[in-house]
Amino acid sequence: MSPRRSYDQYCSAARALDVVGDRWTLLIVRELLAGPRRYTDLHADLPGVSTDVLASRLKDMERDGLTTRRRLPPPGAAFVYELTGRGRELLPVLQSLGAWGAGELGERRPTDALRAHWFALPLLRELEGEALVEVRLEEGEFHLYAGTEDGPVYGYGPAPEEPDARLVLDSAACEAVGRGELSLRDAVRDGRVEVTGDSPFAKALREA
Amino acid sequence: MSPRRSYDQYCSAARALDVVGDRWTLLIVRELLAGPRRYTDLHADLPGVSTDVLASRLKDMERDGLTTRRRLPPPGAAFVYELTGRGRELLPVLQSLGAWGAGELGERRPTDALRAHWFALPLLRELEGEALVEVRLEEGEFHLYAGTEDGPVYGYGPAPEEPDARLVLDSAACEAVGRGELSLRDAVRDGRVEVTGDSPFAKALREA
DNA sequence: CGGCATCCGTGACGATACTG
DNA sequence: CAGTATCGTCACGGATGCCG
Numbered sequence: 215m216s217p218r219r220s221y222d223q224y225c226s227a228a229r230a231l232d233v234v235g236d237r238w239t240l241l242i243v244r245e246l247l248a249g250p251r252r253y254t255d256l257h258a259d260l261p262g263v264s265t266d267v268l269a270s271r272l273k274d275m276e277r278d279g280l281t282t283r284r285r286l287p288p289p290g291a292a293f294v295y296e297l298t299g300r301g302r303e304l305l306p307v308l309q310s311l312g313a314w315g316a317g318e319l320g321e322r323r324p325t326d327a328l329r330a331h332w333f334a335l336p337l338l339r340e341l342e343g344e345a346l347v348e349v350r351l352e353e354g355e356f357h358l359y360a361g362t363e364d365g366p367v368y369g370y371g372p373a374p375e376e377p378d379a380r381l382v383l384d385s386a387a388c389e390a391v392g393r394g395e396l397s398l399r400d401a402v403r404d405g406r407v408e409v410t411g412d413s414p415f416a417k418a419l420r421e422a
Numbered sequence: 423m424s425p426r427r428s429y430d431q432y433c434s435a436a437r438a439l440d441v442v443g444d445r446w447t448l449l450i451v452r453e454l455l456a457g458p459r460r461y462t463d464l465h466a467d468l469p470g471v472s473t474d475v476l477a478s479r480l481k482d483m484e485r486d487g488l489t490t491r492r493r494l495p496p497p498g499a500a501f502v503y504e505l506t507g508r509g510r511e512l513l514p515v516l517q518s519l520g521a522w523g524a525g526e527l528g529e530r531r532p533t534d535a536l537r538a539h540w541f542a543l544p545l546l547r548e549l550e551g552e553a554l555v556e557v558r559l560e561e562g563e564f565h566l567y568a569g570t571e572d573g574p575v576y577g578y579g580p581a582p583e584e585p586d587a588r589l590v591l592d593s594a595a596c597e598a599v600g601r602g603e604l605s606l607r608d609a610v611r612d613g614r615v616e617v618t619g620d621s622p623f624a625k626a627l628r629e630a
Numbered sequence: 631c632g633g634c635a636t637c638c639g640t641g642a643c644g645a646t647a648c649t650g
Numbered sequence: 651c652a653g654t655a656t657c658g659t660c661a662c663g664g665a666t667g668c669c670g
């Protein structure tokens with residue numbers, strides 16, 4: 215728990231960095247945008263973070279109103295961490311960072327870790343309208359709540375109910391989309407993304 | 423010059439943080455959005471940064487393509503630092519951070535430093551259309567290039583040519599706008615902002 | 631075993647002094 | 651003016667230990 219090292223500048227960007235500028239904080243937000251998570255699972259999806267730093271950040275974030283800690287009902291009665299509304303409002307920050315960072319992404323390096331749901335943010339930027347979308351990659355599966363205002367923005371594993379559309383992408387295609395070199399629209403047209411579903415949303419996506 | 427401590431994650435947000443996630447880097451970008459600056463002036467407008475950290479960040483940023491170092495023509499022949507196009511593309515990141523951080527800003531604390539041009543980003547968010555706007559605060563003066571794509575986004579001191587509009591705000595008004603509690607539109611209507619100028623832009627602003 | 635707390639080595643940071 | 655040099659401190663990353 216850091217005693218808050220502030221820039222002490224009366225500037226809203228500097229204040230934001232006082233709260234989320236520490237190492238790992240925004241990446242923890244990225245993880246929690248997928249919904250509530252346990253400590254150990256967070257640690258597993260944030261390779262490189264040390265246990266004490268993760269614990270310390272979670273305390274800081276709770277103190278700062280970004281997250282809450284909640285006990286799951288039995289069975290399984292573990293603690294989970296989840297974003298508050300204020301925490302979820304950081305989505306535009308992660309989106310703009312991600313949009314800029316796409317230009318830095320390049321080829322995947324041998325040392326680069328990868329999780330399927332890290333493609334959720336770039337894909338979300340490309341989807342218009344309100345829909346539940348299930349995405350299957352070689353690395354795993356996740357789902358997106360496109361166009362929603364509150365609640366989780368995406369989630370792990372298959373969609374909890376029948377989705378409006380299902381997408382299947384191979385590694386090359388989703389990495390190209392992640393780098394911003396390939397739009398989802400073009401990927402669909404070139405047959406590099408398989409879109410299934412009977413909803414108007416799925417049909418519109420196929421005809422893009 | 424740091425040997426680049428990377429998160430090693432194949433995620434565009436993490437890559438962005440590899441480049442701009444270090445302490446002070448984004449605040450240096452905020453300063454340079456106002457145009458070329460000398461080392462000493464940068465240091466003066468970033469209270470709290472130590473000389474070696476500032477020098478180190480400027481080297482890192484040049485290596486990463488965010489800034490260039492250029493010698494001014496005599497007289498004055500000093501070095502100035504300025505953003506590249508790639509560096510200026512970080513404006514949306516600072517805007518989203520600033521929009522979020524407005525909720526954290528609160529009252530000005532006694533320890534908070536303040537520079538007039540730190541209000542440039544919040545004001546820029548509220549201006550529509552393309553215009554050169556001169557702003558006078560109690561703390562100083564700056565000008566905004568609203569709606570431009572390239573070149574500096576704002577600058578120190580009075581506008582270099584006749585502006586489309588001039589704004590005069592008192593401290594209370596500009597701090598309220600900075601906190602997001604008062605829109606520029608409302609501030610104009612309540613007479614808390616003085617708008618002068620004969621251009622259509624100035625007239626539209628007065629009649630908002 | 632999940633959820634941390636403790637210890638330790640390294641490096642980043644902040645303040646000051648100093649130099650071309 | 652534009653940094654570099656030095657130094658103490660603290661944050662970070664890795665490993666290990668503890669406790670329910």
